[in-house]
Amino acid sequence: MSYHREEFLMWMFNERYRRATIDDYDRRLRRIFQEIDLETATSLELTKWIMNQEMHRGKVALNHDIKAINVYMRFLGRDIKLKTWHTRSVKEIYIPSDEDMKKILNFRWADPAITKRNQLIIRYAFLALRRREIANLNISDVSENWISIRDSKMNVSRRIPMPKEVWRLTQEYIRYYRIASDKYALFTTPQGRIHIKTIGAIFWQIGKALGVPLHVHACRHWRAVDLYRKGVDLEAIRQYLGHASLSTTQVYLKSLLASITLSQIYEKDDLFGGYDVKSRSVEEKSGGE
Numbered sequence: 339m340s341y342h343r344e345e346f347l348m349w350m351f352n353e354r355y356r357r358a359t360i361d362d363y364d365r366r367l368r369r370i371f372q373e374i375d376l377e378t379a380t381s382l383e384l385t386k387w388i389m390n391q392e393m394h395r396g397k398v399a400l401n402h403d404i405k406a407i408n409v410y411m412r413f414l415g416r417d418i419k420l421k422t423w424h425t426r427s428v429k430e431i432y433i434p435s436d437e438d439m440k441k442i443l444n445f446r447w448a449d450p451a452i453t454k455r456n457q458l459i460i461r462y463a464f465l466a467l468r469r470r471e472i473a474n475l476n477i478s479d480v481s482e483n484w485i486s487i488r489d490s491k492m493n494v495s496r497r498i499p500m501p502k503e504v505w506r507l508t509q510e511y512i513r514y515y516r517i518a519s520d521k522y523a524l525f526t527t528p529q530g531r532i533h534i535k536t537i538g539a540i541f542w543q544i545g546k547a548l549g550v551p552l553h554v555h556a557c558r559h560w561r562a563v564d565l566y567r568k569g570v571d572l573e574a575i576r577q578y579l580g581h582a583s584l585s586t587t588q589v590y591l592k593s594l595l596a597s598i599t600l601s602q603i604y605e606k607d608d609l610f611g612g613y614d615v616k617s618r619s620v621e622e623k624s625g626g627e
Contacts, residue, residue: 341371349413358582363406370403376410381418388420394535396553397423431597432551433559439464442552445544454507454515456540459525459532461504463541463557466579469534472554475524480508487580496580562587563594 343364350360370376374387384407391400401422411418434442442460447453462472462485471487479486482505484497508524516526523531537554545552558579565575576587 366406394538432556451515463554466558466561469537469554473534476522
């Protein structure tokens with residue numbers, strides 16, 4: 339498959355795309371070209387590929403892929419423009435509640451070994467690792483003190499502290515439950531290193547059972563807000579999340595906090611007798627002013 343990388347990057351630069359956008363589209367296209375050849379793919383083939391991706395990935399992330407594809411098609415001079423998915427507004431971003439957290443962290447599968455692996459994956463997700471970062475983890479990347487995250491978004495590698503309980507569970511999983519189908523991978527299946535689609539399916543299963551729109555990034559949302567509430571400095575949060583710039587972290591947190599502001603007021607503010615449940619539902623439906 340022929341991704342004309344150098345020519346495309348220069349073309350985007352000349353078209354005055356931001357550097358962050360150029361890097362993001364390049365990263366996405368390098369991955370996409372491993373699955374489908376954009377040079378020769380028809381509109382129908384691309385639509386089928388997108389439909390297959392939608393079954394395993396969040397629509398927001400998929401929209402970014404579609405935008406990158408559309409820009410590449412414009413670069414090629416091909417008359418193909420794909421439609422993006424309709425997504426929820428910022429107010430509807432899902433962040434697990436304390437009650438949701440308890441249910442998620444106690445979810446069980448029929449096979450105890452699968453439960454041990456999946457519950458450990460869930461904990462790494464709540465440490466703000468992205469789905470691909472979890473899949474890329476090697477045994478050598480984890481230690482008593484650190485989790486070393488490679489091949490991250492925007493090529494920003496990072497290290498984050500290893501919580502004691504997660505390290506204990508990691509050691510237990512490696513010793514008793516890990517399938518040795520891959521020499522290096524931390525998380526495995528009988529076929530080898532775990533796939534990002536398998537990780538996505540784990541969260542989809544839990545979300546369906548609990549009736550919540552759970553996905554890997556929802557755990558990352560939760561962790562970002564958790565650190566902010568604890569008073570952690572924004573620069574530290576940026577490094578922890580692996581954002582390329584502080585402005586990204588600020589926008590990220592602003593969106594997340596906007597999605598939970600009203601719900602916190604209803605739940606925690608009891609001034610003048612608190613609030614009526616009916617008035618809350620009406621306010622949420624109308625969007626407020």
